[in-house]
Amino acid sequence: MIIIDGQESSFKVNNFANLEELLVKVMEQDYLENRVVTDVLINDESFSEIYPHQAEDIETREIASVEIRSVPVAEMAMSISRELYKVVQIMSEGSRKVAELFRQADDSEALETYQDLLEVIRDFLGMIGVLRNEFSLQEQKVFNEAVEEISSLLGEMTEVMENEDWILLADLLEYEFLPAVDKWKQVIHLIREDIKSVKG
Template identity: 30%
Template sequence: MSQYALKKEIIGTAAEYIVKASEGIEQIIDFFQSGGEDIATRMMVDLIEGIEWLVQAIEGTRDIHGKYSPDISQANSVLTEITEAYENMDYVLLSDLLEYELLPIVNLWQEQLANIKGVLDNDNAAE
C-alpha cells in the first residue's frame, strides 16, 4: 500500500471516528448534567484517547489535506483545561468545557475531515 493510500485510509477512519466522538461527547455531557459522573468519567478516558488519536491522524496526514486542513492547535489549551477540571473533579466545569469548547472544535473537524475525504475520493475517481 502506498503512503498516499495509507493516509487516505487514515482520513477515512478519522472521518468515521469523529462522528462517534461527537456523539460520545454529547453523551458524556448528558451524564455529567444528570448526575451520572461515574459513567461520564469512565467515558472520558476513551474520549481523551480518541481525541489524541485524531490529533495524530490529522497531523500525520496534513500533506494531503488541501485547503480543508483542521487546526489542531486550538484543541491543546482546551484539552489542558479539561485535564485540570477532570483531576480536580470539577464536573460542572468539565461539562461546560466539553459542551462549549471541545464539541464545537470536534464538530468543525468533523466537517473538515468529511470535506478532505470527499476531495480525496473524487481525486481517485478521476484517475
C-alpha cells in the first residue's frame, strides 16, 4: 500500500524492485509537482537516507506500506523565511560575541566563533538564494544592495583576517557588519511578501 498525503495511491509496492525505484516513480506524478516531500514512512517508521541511494538497497519485499507526506513549495518557503529571521538574530549575536572576544584578546576563542559565524552566513545566503530562484523577487534593488554590501564586507574581513588585525576585524563586525545584517530583515520581509503573492 502506498499512501500520498493521506490518499491511497493506485501504485502497488510489489510492482517495484526496491524503495528507490518506487520513490522515483511516485515523484514523477503530477500530484507532487510544486510540492516538497517532508516525510517518508516505511512500515509506519520514519525513513531518511543515511548514505546516498540507500533506498536502492531496500527491497520492496520487506515493505508492507509506504507513506509520503508533502507540503506545497510556497508553504515550505514561508516556513523557511520565518526561520531566516532567527538566523539574522544568530548572525547579529555571533558578530557581537566575536568582536567582544577579539577586544578581550581571546583570539583562539574568537577565531573559532568567527568560523562558526562564517558558516551560518554561508548557509543563510544559500537559503536566500534558493528562495530567490524559486520566487522571483519584485524588489531586486533592495536584495542586490544587501548582497553586494555583505559580499564586499566579507571580502574586506577576509583581508583583515589574513593580516591578523583582530581589533580592526572587531570594528568591522560591530560597526559595519551588524548594520548590514540588520538590513536583511527588510529583505526577508520582501521575500515573504513575494511568497504570499505566489501562494495567494
